[in-house]
Structure formats: structure tokens, C-alpha cells
Amino acid sequence: MLGYILRRLLLTIPVLWGVSLIVFIAIRMVPGDVILAKMQGEFSTKPEQIAQMRHDLGLDVPGYVQYIRWISGVVRGDFGVSMNTFRPVLSEIVGRLSITAELAILSLFFGTLIAVPIGVMSAVFQDSWIDYLGRLLAMLALSVPSFVIATSLILFPSLWWGYFPPLGLAPFFERPLENLQQVIPATIALGAILAGQIMRLTRSSVLEVLRSDFVRTARAKGLRDLLVVWRHVLKAALIPVVTLIGSDFGRLLGGTVIIEAIFAFPGMGLLTLTAIQLRDYTQLQGNVLFIAAVFVMFNLLVDLLYGVLDPRIRYS
Amino acid sequence: MSTPAAVADVQIVTAGRVKRPGHDLLAQARRRPLAMVAFAVIAVVILVAALADVIAPHDPYRIYFGKTLALPGAASPTNVPFILGADESGRDILSRILYGARVSLWVGLLSVSVGTVGGAMIGILSGFRGGKVDLILQRFMDSQQAIPSLVLALLLMAVLGSSIWNVILAIGIVQIPYTNRVVRSAVLSIKEETYVDAARVVGCTDLAIMARHVMPNVLAPVIIIGTSGLGGAILTEAYLSFLGLGVPPPAASWGGMVSIARQYMLTEPHLMIAPAVTLSLTVLGWNLAGDALRDILDPRLRHR
Numbered sequence: 001m002l003g004y005i006l007r008r009l010l011l012t013i014p015v016l017w018g019v020s021l022i023v024f025i026a027i028r029m030v031p032g033d034v035i036l037a038k039m040q041g042e043f044s045t046k047p048e049q050i051a052q053m054r055h056d057l058g059l060d061v062p063g064y065v066q067y068i069r070w071i072s073g074v075v076r077g078d079f080g081v082s083m084n085t086f087r088p089v090l091s092e093i094v095g096r097l098s099i100t101a102e103l104a105i106l107s108l109f110f111g112t113l114i115a116v117p118i119g120v121m122s123a124v125f126q127d128s129w130i131d132y133l134g135r136l137l138a139m140l141a142l143s144v145p146s147f148v149i150a151t152s153l154i155l156f157p158s159l160w161w162g163y164f165p166p167l168g169l170a171p172f173f174e175r176p177l178e179n180l181q182q183v184i185p186a187t188i189a190l191g192a193i194l195a196g197q198i199m200r201l202t203r204s205s206v207l208e209v210l211r212s213d214f215v216r217t218a219r220a221k222g223l224r225d226l227l228v229v230w231r232h233v234l235k236a237a238l239i240p241v242v243t244l245i246g247s248d249f250g251r252l253l254g255g256t257v258i259i260e261a262i263f264a265f266p267g268m269g270l271l272t273l274t275a276i277q278l279r280d281y282t283q284l285q286g287n288v289l290f291i292a293a294v295f296v297m298f299n300l301l302v303d304l305l306y307g308v309l310d311p312r313i314r315y316s
Numbered sequence: 317m318s319t320p321a322a323v324a325d326v327q328i329v330t331a332g333r334v335k336r337p338g339h340d341l342l343a344q345a346r347r348r349p350l351a352m353v354a355f356a357v358i359a360v361v362i363l364v365a366a367l368a369d370v371i372a373p374h375d376p377y378r379i380y381f382g383k384t385l386a387l388p389g390a391a392s393p394t395n396v397p398f399i400l401g402a403d404e405s406g407r408d409i410l411s412r413i414l415y416g417a418r419v420s421l422w423v424g425l426l427s428v429s430v431g432t433v434g435g436a437m438i439g440i441l442s443g444f445r446g447g448k449v450d451l452i453l454q455r456f457m458d459s460q461q462a463i464p465s466l467v468l469a470l471l472l473m474a475v476l477g478s479s480i481w482n483v484i485l486a487i488g489i490v491q492i493p494y495t496n497r498v499v500r501s502a503v504l505s506i507k508e509e510t511y512v513d514a515a516r517v518v519g520c521t522d523l524a525i526m527a528r529h530v531m532p533n534v535l536a537p538v539i540i541i542g543t544s545g546l547g548g549a550i551l552t553e554a555y556l557s558f559l560g561l562g563v564p565p566p567a568a569s570w571g572g573m574v575s576i577a578r579q580y581m582l583t584e585p586h587l588m589i590a591p592a593v594t595l596s597l598t599v600l601g602w603n604l605a606g607d608a609l610r611d612i613l614d615p616r617l618r619h620r
Binding site: 014015016017018019021022023026027029030031132135136139140142143144145147148151154155158159251254257258261272273276277284288291292295296 | 349350455456458459460462463464466467470471472474475477547551554555558559571574575578581582585588592595596597599600603604607
């Protein structure tokens, strides 16, 4: 087990190294650099000043030197300083994590709560109208763009009841009620996509378990259908669902660009978007590497969880 | 399929399956109400895209001064009213939606082609050659997949610059790892087949085997992935347009229309509703079609 974890951890190194190369090269191929992006509209800047700023930010040396400087900092836990705010990249990320984590937890909670019962019903009553309705609902959730759902959730309450969520994000631990009012529409929009995925996986997984031998045995010994589902099927069928939720959580912690942009939530997604727009090299590199690392780690955790939940799987 | 072994193989496969695949597809679809809805939606979108010049009541780019934000049904300077109203620049919304079908179809089909062809090529090469080639290509694919697809698409758009071709390229590149994974695992089992050995014995080169014997056999999964990915590709285009990095104006893109209409949503909701509904229905159609196609073409899932 320990050997397996170590081997998997070692395997993440080339993946993350690849990520660092992709993002480092890509952002430097974008026309214009951080200084030009920040100097937009300021005509009085002298060339010497620009050269000085380039030097201060370490942009006056060849690309490979910049990469070596950056990556050798990263392996020591130093992600450098944001070229936009001049604050450490890591502390910018930590500052944005709370709202992103709140969104991730709430929307997964909401999505699971809706999706699992519908998915189970859909499978148990396969090819009935309940099934078709459930599948259509899941497909709708995956097809309507999240910005349409999010905008509707602001638009209709305001048209019908003149209700607006309060402006300016309130911190959860200081004004929780106000915070929830602002976060819930975003959670629904985000949760819908997750619910669509979870519903479909739950349905196909329950269908597969329903056809297995031990379910036939349980039926044969006279258990009623619903009791079979409750006692025997769910336990086995929900294992892949749990793993999907785990890997979704890993992905959501990287932020959701669209939802955060609509609601102006200062989370990881918005931080990444502004970093691209401002050509904030260090911040973008740090963000993408961080997001990829979280994603890879959660996938490892999910695989380990699989082994805990499903006793047939053993790691060697 | 030039060797005797390959011919025998094909015959066994056809004997075990239904004789007329085209007929089978239709018959299967008829028994699935959701599939019929999906194919109907797609047929309408294709028809509209093809006939946009004929059926659009107005020029989608023509600005009617003084008619900005006209309500649905409002009179226009021509003899056809603004059936769905006019947008913030005074352009006919219905005509823009009809022309938007072209952008949507174009971006969807081409970007999926880039993604599936690219993914299939990498998957075949990687799976067939194995060894170092496989190791390097797959680690690269893993790295790409560790980056959220929208972030990667945004980054690519920033690098490439805003144009419809770059949107297609960016969305296509983002989709490559998914096809790659499926194709590679299919190739790993295909390359153990007798007909591959037979081809090698008669002196075929690796390239010839990959092109003539491996590729035709991964076509079915590639078609399934492509169809399922189309809805996602159209959605991604809408997301890029929404963030201002999609198909550049004045082209009529549904995502772009919704994105601009959001600024007017409290006072002029009609600007947003029509393109948003069209966009959602089209994506729904492609997603349902991808599902139906997978159920029909993938025999392992057939009886679910």
C-alpha cells in the first residue's frame, strides 16, 4: 500500500513538470507582456523605465534562464511574486481559496442530493416515463450553459419579486446569511452540471449492479424489490459515484472561471482569468501548477478510496 | 483487409451482428423517443444553417438606426417585422440566430474533427508503437488533462488571437486527450489480433498497418466520441464568447449574443431569451444524439 502510494506520487512529478512547461511556454507566446499590459494608456513612460521594470521582474534574461529560476524556486516552495500586485503568488492563491472551497462544497452537496435519488429511480424503473424524465433532466443540466442558468437565477427573482442578492461578497464567517444569499444562485448553476454527471453515472452503475448475481440471489430468497435496492444494490453501485464526486471536488477547487466571472466572486477562477488578461506570468504559472497539483492529488486519493470501499481491489 | 486472416475475421464479425447497419440504426432510433427528438433538432439546425440566406427575413449584419432594442413583433423598415425584436445595435435577432446556426455547426464540426483526428493519430501511434514513444506522448496527454479545459482554451485563445479559426483550433486541441485515451486502449488490444501479425508477415510497414488495419477498427469509438463531444464543443465556444475570447463580432454567435444581451437583461430580457434557448436546445440535441449513437453502436451497452 505504502509502496503503491509512493510510486503514484513519483508518477505525478513528470505530469506536473509537463504542466509547468506547457503553461510557461504558452503564456510567453501571448503577444504583449505584463509591462505593456499594465502601461496601457500611459504614454509618458520612458523606454528606460520599461527596461528597468523588465529587469526588476527578471524578464530581461533568456527564456530558459527565467524557467530555471522559476522552477528551482517552485521546488523549494517559492512560487515567486505576482507581476501585477507584487505580492507572493502563494498568498494570493490562499486568499482566494475560501470562496472557491465554499462554492465547491455547497454545489457538490446540492448536486449529489438531487442527482443520486433521481439516478437510482431512473435505473430501477428503466424505460418507464420516470426514466425518460430523469435522463432528459440530466441531459438538460449538461446542455444549458451555466451562464444561462446563473443569469436566469438573477433575472427571474428580480423581475417577479424585485429581489436582488446583496452586492459585494460578504465573508461567510462574519455575515453567513448574507453570504449564503449571494452564493446559493451560483451553487445551483454549478451544481446543475455536477448533478447531470452524477445522475448519469448513478443510473448506469445501478443498472449494472441490478444485473449481477448477488442481486438475483437476494430476489430469489424473496426480498422485495425496493429492499433489495436499498440493502444490496446501493452499497455496491455508489462506489463509482463516490469517486466521481471526489475527482469533481479536486477539479472544482481550481475555481470555475465562468461562475466566478458572472457573480464577481474573487476566487481562483477569476484570479486565473485576470492573470491571463494581464499577462501576469508568475501568477498564472503558479495558479495552473497549483490547480493541476490539486487535481492530480485528488485523483490519487480517489483511487485509494476505491480500494477502501471496494474490498475486491487490492494495491500491490 | 488484404490478407485471408483479415477477411475471415470480418466475416465472423458481420455474421454475429446485424446485417444492415444503416437499417438497424434507424430501427433502433425509432424505439428511442429521446433519440428521435435529438435527430430532429440536429436536422433542423443543419437545415437552418444551409438555408440561412433564403429564410432569414433580414440581413443579420444590417443596422437599422432608431430600431435599437425593438420589441418582438415591432415594425421594421422592410415589410417583415422584427419577429424576435432587434438587438442593441438595431440588428434583427431572428436573422442573427438563423445565421448563428452556421457558426455553431461550423465550430462544432471542425473543432471535433481537429480533436478526434489529432487524438486518434496520437492514440494509434502511442498504442501501436508502445515503449518510449508511448511513455512520452501519454505523459504529455496527462499533463494537458491536468489543466482545466476552459483555462487551457482561454490561454490558447490569448496566444492565437481572436478569430473563428483559432476558436476551432483551441477547442479541438483541448479535446485531443479524450479521444487519445479511448483510441489508445482500443489499439492495445487490436495490435494483438492475428490480422496484424498476418499483415506484418506479408511485409507491410508499420505505417501501412496503422493506416489500413488499425485505423478502420477504431473508427466506431471515434465517431461516438466525436458526436458526444459536439455538444461540449459548442458549449465551449459559447463560454469563450461569453468571456470575450470567442468568435469575434460582428459574426452572429449564439454565445456572443447571450453574453452581450446580459447587459440588458433586466430591462430587455427578450434579447437574451431567444439565443439562450436556441443554444441550449442545440447542445441538448447533440448530447442526446451522442448518447443514442453510443447505445446503438456499442454492443456492450446495448441491453441497458
